[in-house]
Amino acid sequence: MILVTGAAGQLGTAVINQLLTKISAGQIIAMVRSEEKGKSLKAKGIEIRIGDYADKASIEKAVQGITKLLLISGSSDDAFTEHKNVIDSAKDAGVSQIYYTSGARNEDVTESKLGPLTEAYSTTENYIITSGLSYTIFQNGLYAETLPFFIGYDVVNTGISFPAGDGEASFAKREEMGKAIANVLANDGHQNKIYKLTGILSYSFSEIAKLLSEFSGKKVAYQSPEPKDYEIKLKEYGVSEIDVWYSSLLASIIRNDEYNVVSPDLEELLGHRATDLEIYLEDTFIN
Numbered sequence: 249m250i251l252v253t254g255a256a257g258q259l260g261t262a263v264i265n266q267l268l269t270k271i272s273a274g275q276i277i278a279m280v281r282s283e284e285k286g287k288s289l290k291a292k293g294i295e296i297r298i299g300d301y302a303d304k305a306s307i308e309k310a311v312q313g314i315t316k317l318l319l320i321s322g323s324s325d326d327a328f329t330e331h332k333n334v335i336d337s338a339k340d341a342g343v344s345q346i347y348y349t350s351g352a353r354n355e356d357v358t359e360s361k362l363g364p365l366t367e368a369y370s371t372t373e374n375y376i377i378t379s380g381l382s383y384t385i386f387q388n389g390l391y392a393e394t395l396p397f398f399i400g401y402d403v404v405n406t407g408i409s410f411p412a413g414d415g416e417a418s419f420a421k422r423e424e425m426g427k428a429i430a431n432v433l434a435n436d437g438h439q440n441k442i443y444k445l446t447g448i449l450s451y452s453f454s455e456i457a458k459l460l461s462e463f464s465g466k467k468v469a470y471q472s473p474e475p476k477d478y479e480i481k482l483k484e485y486g487v488s489e490i491d492v493w494y495s496s497l498l499a500s501i502i503r504n505d506e507y508n509v510v511s512p513d514l515e516e517l518l519g520h521r522a523t524d525l526e527i528y529l530e531d532t533f534i535n
């Protein structure tokens with residue numbers, strides 16, 4: 249029996265949809281934070297268990313009878329303590345293998361702008377590795393799907409204004425990360441392995457603008473404003489406080505090269521080529 253946490257989220261949904269193409273709904277249990285969030289999963293014949301990483305008692309109940317557990321990382325200020333609740337409960341309940349979606353990290357970067365979250369990724373990984381449980385860790389790169397959120401869909405006409413400087417990052421489709429994770433979950437093995445689910449090339453935003461110019465036949469300019477000016481502009485456009493914070497944070501981690509990580513692991517787990525960023529850009533911003 250496979251328990252997928254974060255099952256109502258975007259990555260959890262991608263994993264479950266792919267799992268359903270490989271195993272029956274009866275072999276999957278979805279952990280969600282409320283009955284409401286589990287409605288559509290239930291409609292697919294999947295058992296729902298309610299659990300919150302911060303509420304250990306709820307997790308202890310949710311993990312009963314589970315053999316494989318996919319822990320999709322949370323992003324609260326105390327993510328490590330929350331993850332620890334899940335790992336400890338899994339161990340106590342006799343789960344045979346834990347799978348954790350962590351974050352890719354450029355090891356050459358000594359000071360992370362992502363701060364506590366980066367720390368939660370590595371602390372959780374180390375806790376899992378020394379827990380005695382069999383494990384598989386996925387160090388996920390940036391989702392390509394986050395790009396339109398940061399630069400807008402109309403960049404071919406507006407140009408790109410994003411304070412990422414000359415930083416480079418690799419991007420991969422969340423849907424394909426979900427498929428790779430489902431491939432691993434649906435089969436045995438992969439014990440004590442760490443996979444980097446990233447693209448195979450990194451790109452700067454100048455390169456992204458150049459590609460969009462080529463594809464559209466229009467000059468797409470890239471400018472990297474001062475972060476403070478960028479935040480002021482977003483607020484003037486009516487962007488919410490939280491989205492301003494998130495966009496600025498993402499720009500700063502890209503500027504810092506933190507997601508400049510590439511690996512063939514995603515393609516190997518998929519068993520086919522992953523969608524190149526170039527194709528993603530063309531499909532998303534041109535067609």
Ligand SMILES: NC(=O)c1ccc[n+]([C@@H]2O[C@H](COP(=O)([O-])OP(=O)(O)OC[C@H]3O[C@@H](n4cnc5c(N)ncnc54)[C@H](OP(=O)(O)O)[C@@H]3O)[C@@H](O)[C@H]2O)c1
Pocket residue numbers: 253254255256257258259260280281282285299300301302320321322323330388389390391394
């Ligand atoms: N690689 C990237 O580009 C990138 C970007 C953003 C985030 N991330 C990380 O990757 C994770 C998965 O991405 P995603 O796109 O699937 O995010 P998402 O759509 O926000 O889904 C996150 C899921 O985790 C659940 N969750 C969060 N805190 C929880 C808690 N305390 N207890 C139980 N469940 C909890 C959420 O539950 P609810 O549905 O109840 O909210 C949601 O279902 C995120 O949580 C974040 O850590 C990665």
